[in-house]
Amino acid sequence: MFESADSLAPRALQPLLHDVVMCVAAPAFAASARDGQLRGDRAEGFYDHDRRLLHTLCLFLDDREPEPIGVQPLGPHQVRFTAVHRYHRDRTDDPTLIIERVRTAGEGETLTLRNVGTVERTLRIELAAATDLAGIADVKRGQHRPPLACTGHPPEGEQALPAALTWTGPTGHARLTVTSGPVPEVSGGPEGGTLTWPHLVLPPHESWQVRLAVTGRAVPEPSGHPVAPHAPAPWSRPTVVSDDVRLRDLVRQGLWDLDALRLADPLGAAGDGAEDQFIAAGCPWYLTLFGRDSIWSARMLLPLGTDLARGTLWALARRQGRVSDVFREEAPGRILHELRPAAARHGHGLLLPSHYYGSVDATPLFVTLLVEAWHWGLPDTEVDALLPYAERAMAWVVETSSRDEDGLLRYYPRAGGLRHQAWKDSEDAVRDAEGRRVEPPLALCEVQGYAYEAACGLATLLAARDRADDAQKLRNWAEGLRKRFADLFWIPARTGPAPRYVAIAVGQGPTAVSGPTSNMGQLLSTGILDEAGCRDVAAWLASPGLASGWGLRSRSKDVPGFNPLSYHGGSVWTHDTAIAVRGLCATGHHHEALILAEGLLDAATRFGYRMPELYGGDARTPDSPAPLAYPAACRPQGWSAASGVAVLSALLDLRPDITRRSLVARPAAPLALRVEGLVLAGQRLSVAVTASGECTVPELPEGWRHERR
Template identity: 30%
Template sequence: MDGVLDSFFASLAETPPGRLPTTPTGVLRFDFDGHDTWFVALADGRARAYRDGTDADCRVEMSRASFERLLAGRDHFVSMLFRGVLSVGGDLALMHLFRRLLPVAANSVAVEPATPGTTFAEPGLVGLQQATRIFAGSLFMISEANGNVGTTPTTPMGLYFFDTRFLSTWDLTLDGEQLSVLSHDAVNTWESRFGLVPGEPTHYVSATTSVMRRRQVDKEFQEEITLLNHAPAPVRYTMRLAVAADFAEVPEVRSGLRRDRPVVALVEQDTLRLHYKRESLHRETVVTASEPARIDEDGLTFTVTVDAKSTWSTRLRVLTLVRDLHSRDLRERLNSSTGRSDRRVLTDIARLTASAPRLRADYEPLQHAYERSVRDLAALHYPGLNYLDGLPATGLPWSMTLLVRESLISSFQALPFLPERAARTLRILALTQGARDDPFRGEQPGKIVQECRYGDSAAFNDTPESANFTAVDTTALFVILLDEYERWTGDADLVRGYEYEVRAAIAWLDGPADPQRTGYVWAGCQTSRTEEVGGTWRSSAHAICFADGRPAGFPQATCEVQGYTYDAKRRAARMARLFWQDLEWADRLEREAAELQDRFDRDFWLPDRGHYAVALSADGRPVDGLASNMGHLLWSDMVPMSRRDDVVRHLFGPGLWSGWGIRTVAEDEPGYNPLGRHTGAVWPWDNSMIAWGLCRAGFRAEAARIAEGMLEASRYFDGRLPAYLTGYDRAATKVPVPYGLADSPYAPSSGTPLMVLRTLLGLEPYANHLAVEAGVPEEMGQIELLDIPGRWGYTDALGRGRPFRARRTP
């Protein structure tokens, strides 16, 4: 092994210029088996390895055998970190950069995947829409209306952290009775309060006792429980808090899959510790109380006497620990935790919320949805392991992690309002861009990752989720967001710093994304825990169908991904010309984009149906189903002027238009299902981007139609649109019908009111100015947006409602 290790590090001295991005820079120290040390300095796109040194920005500890697995491509360093066989101290970003020096060939699938006992049960839907939820970063609690988390494992209730359920039972009773709800107050996204009484609701009149629960999350979960004795004499109470943890992973809870995980409960002094270990992986829940309690392996019991007309309270603390190979919480040694106060996450949320433009809108649904969306998007961040300015999270409960397509879309939607979200998204994606050719993960050089999860399945490479690269649309969207970010902010330094990553992304689009050299980007599919999923946003295996209901199969080239690729090439050409001084490459990119547009119009247009095919099948046949994907071609500017009226006519025909928004699949298609998330549901983010495309194409009345539908729907969810709505017709149901297991909040849905506001005001950056061309319908009255940040500093926009008619379509 020493020969392999020494040979690899010695070869780094020959690293040619351009092998690495120019940032970040710093020194890594590798300690193998406690005594063999190498240093690697990264600077100016090159690496230099040496033996003797002292200072290092990042210290990596692991065994020689583990490094050999990493070097051979049989493991991934993020999986190793969460599995506890690798320890990192300091700047984790340098380790992300170092992986670009590893040999390209890899296959990190587990050699012998663990197969603990599994069961399957339908996930519980009951009460999820009415459940209470608080969240800060990736720590969140979902509970019943009275604050309890029951013992049924098929419900999504519990306390979660880093994709793992650290509390599956948190059940409070008083003298053996369950607690009924008097009130619930969601104070903030991270804090809630409950007013409760023991017994059934019929007992309220005679109740002499009430219970107050106040809880919050930040770096830990805390709950204060207060007993109030309203009687004229002292009362003795027995309060029981049942506690358990199953350490289930979020994707398992969603799918109903259950693994047998041995959990050990230990009582140590005044502390209850719940442990889960799988080889080197170690997760732990630690529960303590501020008042004396009798602690056993199943919870805490408090026996207290409360004086007449008096109160008693205790504060409970729950720590969620992810141990490293030295049994420390692995966050302790990383820069993200160094110097962080306990309230840093909450301070970040307040700062981001305060930085957003102020809205004054006559139309109350817009005002309320805007304020709610800004708060939710500010809160949908998590500190990750080492990123000081946070990573974008997607949604709750299923997506409180980095899902890249969703982060790119929500960052785009929020650019005029919360530009920092886009900057954070671009930084992490530049760091994690594909560098190896790993078929297990779908990773390829230049490709942008789609999913990063942190459960034990990802840690042991049972699934590729610690770094899943199977999406085919994230790479183009990364380029699009980078260009749009600069157009809004004027941050030329960021663009100059990411030339390497954009060139690698375009190279992937031109090469591995099109293995048969057809001129299109193709999506395959993979098998997830319970189903096959495709590589586009409509990822259900049978989401893309012919008009007769036959699935298109895989590989498939969906229409919207070709539009993204067209847009990415034009935007890359702009950046190459303005910031990288490569005029030849810019010209070539523009020619390739024009050729793609012509080729696409020839191969995808269906003259007999008057719309674009949703995809091409593997044999090149157009898939003639009618779906919302076509609407994305408007915002990527892929549709020639002569086709636009036909496209819009189909988008608002009775098949696709539900009254609330545009369905994913037309109602008259054989595969339509109003309950199918990709085969009939209405996705708010999908509609918001289509609305923006309509606005850009001159269809302002139609764009306003979508805006009205989305904003009216938001009224039924207190301003917070769920991930998607069922596809039922508005005239039939009168109210929007949510799907029981959809994320809420969900970042792209939170971004929807922001995107439709941009659409209604017609906001477009132009040089160092903000162009405003409002198209506000008369019934919405006046809209005033103040202090819009951008390359112009701060400016305001005003739109007044006016009557206008939809453009006539054939």
């Protein structure tokens, strides 16, 4: 029985972002249309700590809006908007008055007018400003609130505060301040305020400039919420020299964006005083600590050093579940899903607390991040200090699985919480081969892989700490899970590139959910599949149903319910493609890996190397246009920005083993490539690959060796 679309109650729609210009310096960002004007529409505004400080900042010259001619990013945190102001009686078609607005996330903007003509101009300049001080959750679900009353503060005397407009509401406060330049007339009112310069005389070849600061915060200020970092980025900045400029530019742009997405944990720091930094999930909707997303970003950047992993692990360890709480879905040992300044409604009936634990995958991923950081050289003191948290996390995984009748890691969401609790977490994330929604409780395939990988990795770490009995218990549990997985998750295929594929999930019964999806690509590097299983999965990932030509589709185009612009039902996710490439390379399926990697790198050129969270899954043809970003996708987004390093590492097949002091470096293709600035065990090293495929690693730490197998 299907419900008619006409019978559904109307609801506000999430703002689209496909043509929005973002600049970000976490936890702040600014968003606007391409002309730079803030008109209070959609997600436009200046934000800080999930609070919109200003949603309108509109410039008028002689009661007209300037005519936009260009927008130029000056870095992830800053953008310049250029416009012109023309006169009907001029004898030239050339613009003679140029307006530049340089906007900086977390600060404000600078407005410059340049008279490049030969005639003196007299102008009336006005900036109209307003805000609703809305929370990001309200903005995301399309809620419109009336503007708040504005108070004007004109300067009075030389010692007075600068001219300013202020807003105060029950949930926040904001201030727009003129910090330098000519003093304006100031006017506040019930719906906003204005800054006006009524008689600007601008001679030929002269400039006029004013600087504005946008400040404010939530009321009350959230305790322990992540803050802007003071220290530099905690990773090395590699130099990539390659015949393939796509790979070089994807890595470079990704690191710029990750720099802007950094946050620091105010609750603690390392013993040497270094900040515990991590990567926010994405701008604008998820500019905070997200367990799964932040962990994956740190995993992908491990070849550049372990400091980001350390900061991410500690930020999550301090917030690890301690008690059983139904509303927060907290449990002892469980790792946080997301951290917000306050509880909020997120649309679709979601009511989430500020500390929310509704994620089934963040907990095993936490364990694996510690294990992989150990292999990459995280100091023993840090490993040993974090080990108890990893053991509590693994205990949650084992205990949760033991309560399941099928012995699987399954999620049971509460009413009002996230319905699906892994990376595909939208309302309709899980559909069968007929396109029908499948409801939880569900055991997702990649989550079982994460649990298996975490158990095996932690067993190796415990064995290295002379805890052989505990290690063997984990290995036994992992082997049992591997057998249950083999029995329950494989589905015979009537047609396709291989005789079987892995189900996206197993319901209760147990019933496998049919229909090929990208989820099975994340299994390859976990070890839960045998050699034949890896071969079958590789064939599906490279087949036209899942490989779009621009990357890996989240759902095969050959089954009902496929939608190239569905959030999880056919779109291409940047990080998902990169993880699949990583797994294909690790299992020796280089041909299939290169099919997906080539598509992803070609897509990167179409997006200016700032990869969106996800983009359209339409098939690529010789004359097809560039792929379209999902219209509400975050950009920049953490694990998308980190995917360039992940692909680079995958193509080199970099895998360290600290127990054997060995580094595998086995290139997936004979690509002429040199990478300097990788970090292993605290030492910088380089990897060089010749056009014939010969690989050398000349600067390994003492006692380490390079393995080519």
